[in-house]
Amino acid sequence: MNNQHSALTVSGLSKIYYGTTGGVQKAEFALENGTFFTLLGPSGCGKTTTLRCIAGLETPNTGAIRLGQTTFFDSATGEHIPLNRRNIGMVFQSYAIWPHLTVFENVAFPLRVGREKYTAAQVREMVERALSSVDLTGFEDRSATQLSGGQQQRVALARAIVKKPSLLLLDEPLSNLDALLRDEMRAELKALQGRLGVTTIYVTHDQAEALEMSDLIAVMNKGLIVQMGTPQDIYFRPANGFVASFMGSTNVLAATVDADVPEGAFGSVTLVGGRKIAARATRSLRAGEGIVVSIRPEDIGLAAAASGRASVNQMQGTVTAAGFLGHLIRYDIDVGGHILHASVGSHAVFERGATVSVEFAFDDALALVVDKNDNAADFARGRRNQVAA
Numbered sequence: 001m002n003n004q005h006s007a008l009t010v011s012g013l014s015k016i017y018y019g020t021t022g023g024v025q026k027a028e029f030a031l032e033n034g035t036f037f038t039l040l041g042p043s044g045c046g047k048t049t050t051l052r053c054i055a056g057l058e059t060p061n062t063g064a065i066r067l068g069q070t071t072f073f074d075s076a077t078g079e080h081i082p083l084n085r086r087n088i089g090m091v092f093q094s095y096a097i098w099p100h101l102t103v104f105e106n107v108a109f110p111l112r113v114g115r116e117k118y119t120a121a122q123v124r125e126m127v128e129r130a131l132s133s134v135d136l137t138g139f140e141d142r143s144a145t146q147l148s149g150g151q152q153q154r155v156a157l158a159r160a161i162v163k164k165p166s167l168l169l170l171d172e173p174l175s176n177l178d179a180l181l182r183d184e185m186r187a188e189l190k191a192l193q194g195r196l197g198v199t200t201i202y203v204t205h206d207q208a209e210a211l212e213m214s215d216l217i218a219v220m221n222k223g224l225i226v227q228m229g230t231p232q233d234i235y236f237r238p239a240n241g242f243v244a245s246f247m248g249s250t251n252v253l254a255a256t257v258d259a260d261v262p263e264g265a266f267g268s269v270t271l272v273g274g275r276k277i278a279a280r281a282t283r284s285l286r287a288g289e290g291i292v293v294s295i296r297p298e299d300i301g302l303a304a305a306a307s308g309r310a311s312v313n314q315m316q317g318t319v320t321a322a323g324f325l326g327h328l329i330r331y332d333i334d335v336g337g338h339i340l341h342a343s344v345g346s347h348a349v350f351e352r353g354a355t356v357s358v359e360f361a362f363d364d365a366l367a368l369v370v371d372k373n374d375n376a377a378d379f380a381r382g383r384r385n386q387v388a389a
């Protein structure tokens with residue numbers, strides 16, 4: 001198959017499980033060769049389903065999947081290449097390595113069961129190369145059960161890349177590792193992917209992992225891709241309240257637009273409870289429209305309570321909780337009807353019950369549309385404030 005490191009195109013991909021509403025709908029993306037692409041979203045949003053369709057483990061209801069010149073699947077023409085002819089490397093959360101086989105035999109497995117026939121010398125060379133890429137040279141004769149979790153995951157990776165796949169699919173491969181090892185493996189995995197230059201699709205619900213590793217991220221919610229962009233796009237220019245709340249800790253407050261605001265301009269909005277603030281419109285907004293405002297805790301400044309009248313985006317509040325995080329203190333501030341979370345340097349210490357002045361720049365208050373998949377009432381009730389911590 002002449003599709004080594006070819007671009008992947010997925011168009012109109014839908015897979016809804018029979019008798020349910022779960023799955024993925026109308027997924028659409030095109031990846032350049034060598035892209036590290038992440039499907040990011042909460043549990044059940046359709047990430048794994050998308051990955052399984054690309055792998056050939058699920059048959060989509062509609063859509064097309066192409067890798068370079070090769071059509072993996074096309075519902076319009078009925079084309080469907082089975083899993084074992086797609087030349088895809090895969091790693092799952094559960095490493096799925098065989099405990100009764102040595103490290104060498106685990107990695108050699110795809111070479112022994114595939115359609116291609118390799119000589120013993122070729123197998124040895126390919127396995128050695130794969131083991132060396134994951135830093136496991138010398139472990140060939142170990143039984144897989146004599147390995148740590150991190151080493152087992154490296155074996156799974158070596159097995160996934162041993163045939164030089166055209167596409168690498170990774171489904172939460174680091175989630176079984178402890179926090180420290182996970183951080184280490186992130187960087188290693190990204191470096192390995194860069195060296196191999198293989199187009200990679202990574203599934204995770206961990207936004208930090210996605211931001212650190214990806215060239216391109218697709219954020220999914222309830223079966224739909226709700227935004228696709230670089231990590232910077234997604235973090236700084238979220239398409240809607242769902243994306244903002246999912247991408248790290250943020251304050252998400254329900255509000256109503258006071259007067260029409262053109263895209264990119266600042267406008268006055270009224271928060272539930274009646275307080276007016278100024279926020280930047282990420283797209284044009286109409287008077288009376290229900291929106292959400294996102295303000296990141298790190299963009300909120302706290303000072304000892306100022307005397308005199310508070311100005312726009314400056315208000316008085318009461319500290320209701322303070323959590324020491326080392327370099328930062330995370331405060332909950334009651335600003336009259338809303339609890340705002342603020343992360344400030346640990347030099348600024350306020351006691352619980354203290355009255356403080358809370359301030360944020362117009363530019364740091366983003367007026368966002370509500371994801372039409374989401375229930376605006378959830379935001380209004382405050383259930384969705386500060387989603388991912």
Ligand SMILES: Nc1ncnc2c1ncn2[C@@H]1O[C@H](COP(=O)(O)OP(=O)(O)OP(=O)(O)O)[C@@H](O)[C@H]1O
Pocket residue numbers: 017018020022023024041042043044045046047048049050205
């Ligand atoms: N074989 C199946 N039969 C019926 N429904 C399914 C099946 N597999 C998944 N689903 C449903 O489809 C939806 C999407 O599942 P999927 O596994 O793709 O989500 P996910 O984003 O990968 O979630 P997670 O992070 O929890 O793995 C969910 O509602 C799930 O319950």
